[in-house]
Amino acid sequence: FIPANTPFLTLTMQRNIQRFSPSMRGVCSLAMPAPPASxxxxxxxxxxxxxxxxxxxxxxxxxxxxxxxxxxxxxxxxxxxxxxxxxxxxxxxxxxxxxxxxxxxxxxxxxxxxxxxxxxxxxxxxxxxxxxxxxxxxxxxxxxxxxxxxAEDWFEFIDGKSQKAKAPETLQLWRADDLVIPKFKHGELPSRRREFMMALMDPGVVIVEDMPEDREFDGSVLSRFAMDYLGGLQKHPRRTEAHWTISTQEAILPSNMLHASRGGTNAYDTDKQLCNHTDQSLYGLPGLLLGFHCADGQGNNSLTDGFAVAYALKERKPHLFDLLSRHGMAAGRRLEYYASGPLMFDTNHRVLNTDADGNLMRVQYHESYRTPLTVPYEDFEGYFEALATFYEMVHSPEFQTHLSVSAGQLLIMNNWRTMHGRAGLKGKARTILGGTVTREAFYSAVRTMEQEELGVPPEVECGVPTAAYPYVAARPEARLRV
Structure with a gap:
């Protein structure tokens, strides 16, 4: 029973929790097949x-x-x-x-x-x-x-062309008590690939279990996984490898990093807690996916659905939502822990990135990197209130949940939506290898999946809208899915 006066956001959450329960994990798409065109x-x-x-x-x-x-x-x-x-x-x-x-x-x-x-x-x-x-x-x-x-392209909102976000009522928005993280066995991913890729986008957090062992802690398992299912890892301009390593074992840390400088940062001092944030918040277009492969020990993380917070803010204090979606937040960082030299950022990005209809495309926020604000004088007090309210909601018991990731598990998040933090684990041994995946790489993986399922000839697919693949497919009947 849902009371008649239930707020829109709460109603949306309750309906989606019912609609996307774990028992319905096989429901992937209801797209209709297009007949062979002539x-x-x-x-x-x-x-x-x-x-x-x-x-x-x-x-x-x-x-x-x-x-x-x-x-x-x-x-x-x-x-x-x-x-x-x-x-x-x-x-x-x-x-x-x-x-x-x-x-x-x-x-x-x-x-x-x-x-x-x-x-x-x-x-x-x-x-x-x-x-x-x-x-x-x-x-x-x-x-x-x-x-x-x-047929519709379920992934159209990340195609880089439409610039149209999914409406909030279609999303599985979650709060602390609502989240049931979809879990997939590594060996079953080939048969559940579409479901896996959809879950990465919504609800925006997935755990892959029974990952192959990374005996050398060299990131090869994570890199291979990303290549097979996500389009490949993104390469940092200062790293030798595409992945990063956080470990209590000094011997396996990357050789191109200055450990004394690295240990003084919030990002790499694993004894410290880290507030909820999105990765690459200083980038023009942050990586779409973020993965943590726990190769040894255990990692503890906090998670918040940034979209759920933002839509709740829009419902409760729309003027604050407007400020965060209209003005950029000044931020910067100076990386000095790479042997190859420093890397500096000086940016100004909106915390809440929306489409023309006001629906969320992306949350982009990291408190550690915030620099003196440059919003207009007359908007400063309101903007600061908006930041403070957003920060409080992100870390509130209503929205923030916690989880542990153990050896053999891979935690993957939608980095445009799911905000994550770290609980300090001083004295506990662990090795976690992580990396990001660009929007372009992941959408390439989506198109590859569609091409393989529909039998689209490689020489035909280039440039064809993904939703129109059935028209050029050798097996358009494959578009029928339940």
Whole structure:
């Protein structure tokens, strides 16, 4: 029973807790399959435009120049997926006044050939599925589709193009008492890959159990895992390796670090507590994922759902949410513990990054690196109140929870959402290897997964929107999932 006066955020949380209970872990996607695309007819409207009618009943008009520029057949594109510069209308100086002089559909309706008035390429050939995949974004719709709605890309919010966040009511927002961390056995990930990748984004924290043993503590296990399932680890400009190491064993710490300087920082002094934060908060675009592989001993962490805090703040004190999403927070850091030389940051990023609708794209915050604020004089007091309120909520019993990670476990977090801290463990032996994964790397892994599941030929996928993969897939029926 949910009372009628339950606040929006609480209602959202309760419904999502029920909807995404552990017993429903097999529910991954309800996307409908797109039928194999074919072309019924194509006609030249004039040299500047071509109309294409598809088997699903839809009809679109394409700019002839878009067709000439966007063609991906072997004449236009190299095997490496790069453009053939000789065929590029920019490099070959295809006349702007020129256009198409003919169009032909093959007998099976699987391809369309366009003949050009002039230029370095006499003809361009298009797969029917390719044209249908781009029709919604590049064409002008003349007749609507008669088939079911097209499949959606669940991961679209991180594709780097849409800039549209998921609405809060669709998220599994969690508080301290709500969180049930999804857990996956290392050996079962190949069969649960989609579920795993979705859980990394929402609720934004996952534990992988039974990780292979990293006997040398060299990070090879974490690196291999990231390469297989996440797109690969991000390389720090001053580190020799892509991963970092936190250990009570001096002998296995990286040789390119000045241990005396390193031990004086909040980040690497593991005897100290560390307030909840997001990693790479000083970066223009922080890594999307953050992983901690406990290779030996035990690590204790605090966790907070930054989105749950932010949406609660928006509900309770919207003017403070507005200040954190409108003004940047000045921050900086000077890294002096690398033998290769110092690395300095001087940034100003919003704590709450939102899309045009005010929905959260990213939380970006680390109190340790905050420098003198540079918000306008008239907004300073309000902004400082907003920071203080946000900090208090992030560390409050309502939102902050704690967990321990033991040897053989890998904790992975959505670094754009899940804030983490560290409980001091003075005197306890442990070795933890960690690293970050960029948005680009993870979304590449998403596209690779979709390509493999749908049977999308490698030479076709480049540039095709992920949601449109079924149109160019060899196995579009694979899109049906429950």
């Amino acid at each position: 072309v019924k007819s194509a006609k030249l409207v004039n040299p500047k435009a071509v109309d294409v009618s598809f088997s699903d009943g839809s009809c679109y008009r394409f700019h002839s120049l878009w067709l000439r520029d966007g063609c991906r057949d072997s004449t236009h594109v190299l095997q490496s997926s790069e453009r053939s510069l000789e065929a590029s209308p920019l490099v070959s100086r295809f006349p702007r006044s020129a256009g198409a002089k003919g169009v032909e559909v093959n007998a099976q309706g699987t391809s369309v050939q366009v003949e050009w008035e002039t230029g370095s390429v006499p003809k361009s050939t298009f797969n029917a599925g390719f044209l249908r995949a781009f029709a919604d974004v590049a064409g002008k719709q003349l007749e609507p589709t008669a088939s079911a709605a097209k």
